[in-house]
Amino acid sequence: MNSIQQEFSEIIGDLIRINKIRIECYYKLTVEDNESSDELKELFEYKAIKVQNNNEELLELLTWNDSLPIPPGRIFLDWNKTKKMLSSENGKAVLSFCEWGEEAALEAYKSALISGALDPIARRVIMDQKYSLQSSHNQIKKYLDLQDLPYYSSNSVTYKSAVY
Numbered sequence: 001m002n003s004i005q006q007e008f009s010e011i012i013g014d015l016i017r018i019n020k021i022r023i024e025c026y027y028k029l030t031v032e033d034n035e036s037s038d039e040l041k042e043l044f045e046y047k048a049i050k051v052q053n054n055n056e057e058l059l060e061l062l063t064w065n066d067s068l069p070i071p072p073g074r075i076f077l078d079w080n081k082t083k084k085m086l087s088s089e090n091g092k093a094v095l096s097f098c099e100w101g102e103e104a105a106l107e108a109y110k111s112a113l114i115s116g117a118l119d120p121i122a123r124r125v126i127m128d129q130k131y132s133l134q135s136s137h138n139q140i141k142k143y144l145d146l147q148d149l150p151y152y153s154s155n156s157v158t159y160k161s162a163v164y
Contacts, residue, residue: 095147099137
């Protein structure tokens with residue numbers, strides 16, 4: 001395996017590893033978090049499925065390029081080094097953890113894109129996934145911002161009207 005192919009395998013392998021952790025976290029939130037609304041749980045389940053689909057695309061890239069996953073590389077180690085677990089005591093903590101995870105994953109995707117080791121097909125797949133991830137991050141951020149609004153119920157993701 002030449003150095004470009006090895007770097008390619010490392011990058012794709014790191015994104016797969018990061019996504020596997022995100023999938024586990026989303027599924028854990030759908031099952032174990034009793035504070036979040038049903039709407040948020042459905043959102044977490046949808047996101048877990050979406051990230052799983054992304055991983056399937058990334059695995060296809062490895063197969064298509066005759067690459068094998070290798071031990072974790074720089075992107076995963078950087079991401080993992082900064083990973084922190086937040087308590088899921090309430091909806092805001094859960095959303096904060098999700099928002100942090102999406103932000104950290106975005107940074108990993110950005111690092112992959114600037115690596116120079118991606119062929120045009122892999123670059124397109126990763127750019128598309130990064131775009132989808134940015135949209136997911138923005139959606140989680142909106143839910144998180146709603147937590148700071150007055151008259152917001154933590155058991156619902158709907159904004160309650162103020163009575164004046």
